[in-house]
Amino acid sequence: MTLYDAACDGLARSPKRFLVTGAAGFIGSNLVEALLRLGQSVVGLDNFATGHRHNVEMALADCGDASAQDRLTFVNADIRDADACLEACKDIEVVLHHAAIGSVPYSLADPLTSHICNVDGFLNMLLAAKQTDVRRFVYASSSAVYGDDENLPKLEESIGRPLSPYALTKVINEQYADLFARIQGMDVVGLRYFNVFGKRQDPNGPYAAVIPRWIAALLRGKPIEIYGDGETTRDWCYVENVVQMNILASTTPDSDALNAVYNVGAGSRTTLNELYEMIVASLRAQMPLDDPGPPAYCAFREGDIRDSLADISRARILLGYEAKFDLAMGLEDSIGWYCAHMRGGD
Template sequence: MNVNSFKELESKHVLVTGGAGFIGSNLAEKLIDLGAHVVCLDNFATGHRRNLNRLINNERFKLIEGDIRDLETCKKACEGIDFVLHEAALGSVPRSLKDPITSNDVNVGGFLNMLVAAKEANVKRFVYAASSSTYGDSKALPKEEDNIGKPLSPYAITKYVNELYADIFHNAYDLDTVGLRYFNVFGRKQDPNGAYAAVIPKFVMQLMAHESPVINGDGNFSRDFTYIDNVVQMNLLALTVKDSKALNQIYNTAFGERTTLNELVVALKKNLCKFDTKIADIDPTYGENRAGDIPHSLASVDKAKRLLGYAPEYDIQEGLQEAVTWYWENLSDKK
């Protein structure tokens, strides 16, 4: 990523909600490296203080511990802010199926609070994390932004409602927004623990512990796994794009290739064997399909390339190599 492309962010004030989370903390670090002033708003429900270790003593970094469900906290966080990167949310389809009310309170109520606070603070641009789950039961591949189906989970509904609210706030209040539909983001600092851990860090930790990774279904479901640095690039492009036609749009944030879960396990084993050859002998086990899961996900990134100048730098293999090395160096007890 060419840092010089984003020099205009130097000295700008950027609020990152969910800034102690996986994606948010990576965004905050990149913004600090670019010379921006960063405010992080997080309630640490799913984020971690350790993710802020590189930032916490930087004079251009400020932490506000608070909840986006509280409007006054959102207003305080938006004071003096030029740009908002809204990453705070309760992720996970299974979590939303188990507890739809809390997912809705955070993902819809909290999102609306942030829009109101940003509008009142005259924020220049509001970039937010949307989701590939919005495509729902649409069978079309690759997924194109204007062709969605019916949502398959409460989580998917909340993320679609975010897009609708963002559109209203542009039309009614002239707040510029950009929504980024994330496709299965992975990479350094993604939490491998907990009931709703994402598949890649979960599988990595199981393999490092010489345990069999558990695949839901027969392993032929596929995903457009997207390395974190591609996502950081998309966010920076969304913050800095000048063409007004590129604003108030939704963009797929992905690489544009799909990988089955069976292929994923093979690739993870190959990378981990560089550190521990015994992992080659571990085979996955198979369970039931997970409720609310879509069979296949593949993004078209043509719109992002055309309007934002998006040029993803990491394919799945390059991303996995980086991610596995990070997990081994930071979380393995065998290194």
């Protein structure tokens, strides 16, 4: 039995009460689904600024448990509201904080709103968790904190200068978390997500992530655009790996594993050109697909990191993390989901 299997078994035998912020978002709704499947009580908080009500509805439907509705309480609130954060944290044992504006281009266009949501909102949640004696606070950070550091793979103890306001908000979050752990005695764990993808990731809008945007475009017969020369590399991490890390971070009894940050990736990197070919091949394996032709290449985007690769040894050693899904496996699952949910051009 792996440490992850043991953690899931322990939760199933002794349920906890979780708060998931950003519960109507992509990662948040996958966490809600996984927790409900394990028999946990969940409070989901979201203001629907970037999340969708149908994500919560699908999480309930997909968890396969008729009692899940009774174990989920949804709060329509904003983490910028300190009183709402305090109320949501009452009687909570573990906070999984994922509410944020998670877009580099958005932060460049509107740094003030990104800061208020990502920093002020984060501090509101930390304060609320402290005041209500939450046992553990697990939060989403980002590989964006590595900034202009060119070393590969990325090691948690070595970050560069931020390349965007979004990246800076995550650096500040990590510093606040470390401060609260040292001064307030809180059990805090930060998760530096690399390029997460999977079901329910929104393919629409100007700030949509690469994988869902490309899948949607190919399903709709629209052209694909690649920023730069296509040789930019990313460590693509399927969302089920992220779920695993949240559960491990929430349950570890090892004090040495607490009050730290961890890379959350697959531990491998793929160019955008290679990613495009893999998506096309995976789509063709699941449905008829006309030849999309070569992608169009555009200018590099401001604030983008050129190369990214996670060293996941700290997570493996201290938490027992193993990236169970590689890029190919994650794409197969994700494309199956998008094919089932985007018929008719939805």
